[in-house]
Amino acid sequence: MARSLHPSFLIPCGSGSLSRSLRRGAILKSRSNFRRNLPGQFIFPRYVILLVATLVLLSTPRLVRAQEPPYFVTYSDALEEPGNLEIATKNLAATPKNANGFESTTLELEYGAKAWWTTELYLQGQGTAGDSTVFTGFRWENRFRLLPTEHWVNPVLYLEYEDVNGADKSILELTGHDSHADLQTRDAEGKRDISRTMEGKLILSSNPKGWNVSENWIMEKDVMGGAWEFGYAVGASRPLTFSGSGQTCVWCRKNFSAGAEVYGGLATVHDFGFNNTSHYAGPTANMSLPHRFTVGLSPQFGLSSDSAGVLWRFNFAYEVQQFRDLFRGREAQ
C-alpha cells in the first residue's frame, strides 16, 4: 500500500521525514487554488444518481439484511456466504492539505468460494480535480478462516497480491509511512510508479453479546524490493437492535448497524512505531436497502500531522445470492 501512496519515483518510500518535507516542498499549489477544485464539482452527478437509485429502492420494502459489520478498512471474521457474489463500490472523497480534491472508486467483486474461504478482486481508479481520472490497478485477496468452530477470538488469515500505481488514492489500508503527502502526487507522475506487493493480515475477531470487535495486524512487502511495512486497524460495531421482528420495513432499527474504527501505519521493520505515520478514526454506519442493497457512510478524521484532514467514505453493495446456482441445470433443483 505504501508504494501506491508514495510518489517514489522521486523519493523511495519509507525514507522518513526528510522525504516528506521534500515532497511537500515540491507542491506549490496555493490554498485558494485548491479550494476552487473541491471534489463536489466533478462528483456531483454521481451523488445524484446514487440518491435517485436509493429513493427508487426505498419505495419497495423487500429487505435482505446485510450481516457484515459496517467497517471500511477493518476486516472481521465475517466471510461471504458460500456461492454468493457481492458487487460493491468503495468510495473515498477528500481534499487533503496542499493537494487537489479527489474521489477514488474501487469496484469490489467478493465471492464466497467456501464457508471458510472468500476471494475478492478489486479494480481501482480515481479522479482528481484539476488533474485527471485514471485506472490505478487491481488487487486479489483471499481470506481463510483458520478454526472450524467459534471461539472467544476467531482468527482469519488474509493474503493479498496488489498491482497498483502511485496515483492510487483508495487508502484501503495504511502501512509504513503512508501520509497525506502521498496524495499530492500528480497523476501523470504517479502512473509511472508501479508497485507489486504481497500483503498479509492476521484478522482477530470477537462477537461478544451481539457486538463485533475486530483487530487487524498488517504486514506488507513490495516484491520488487523494500522493507517490510506494518499497519493496524481496529473496529467495534453492533446492529442497532439484537432481535428481529416480523414486520418488513425500511427505516426500522434492525436495518442499521453502527460502530467506529481506527487505523494507521506502524512504520517499517527498521523503525517500527508511530513516528511519521498517519492514523485515522471515525464513526461508521451502514443500512440495508430493499433487494439486497446495502449503503454505508463514514467520515474519518486524521489523528496525526501526517494524516489528511477528513476522509469521506461511502459504499454501495449488491449481493447476488447463490450466484453459482445460476450455472446449474434446472433439473438439479
Add this chain to the structure above:
Amino acid sequence: MKRVGMAWSIVVLSLTCSIATMASDGGWLRKVPQSERSRANPYSGESDAIAAGRVLFTENCAQCHGVDALGRHGRPSLRSERIRNASDGELAWLLRNGSLWKGMPSWTTLPEPERWQIIAYIRSLPRNDPSATAAAHP
C-alpha cells in the same frame, strides 16, 4: 493430454459429489458439547418470535435451504427427521459454529436472539412433504 484432463475432471467431480453427500450426513451433531445440547430456546412457541424467525429465515437461510426449507441443489432439508429430532441447543450450536467444511457458514453475524427466532420458526414448520423428500436429500 485430453485423457489426463478428463481424468482430473472425473476426480474433481467425484470429490464434489462426495462433499455434497457428506454435507447432509449430520456429522456435526457429534461435535456438539453436552452443555450446549440442553440449552432451551427462550422464544420457543412464541408467535412473535416465529414471525420474526420467518423473516430472518427468508433473508438468510432460504437462499440455500429454499423458501419452503426443503433444501435446494443438494443442500439439506430443514424439515427432515434429523432436524426435527435435534434439540434446540444443538441447532443453536450449528447456527453459531456452522459446519465449515461441509458448506454451512457460521451465523454469528446474527445476534443470538435472532438465531433463536430462526430456530423457533424452523420448529413451526410441518414435516417433510414425502414427494419432495427424495429431491431434497441426495
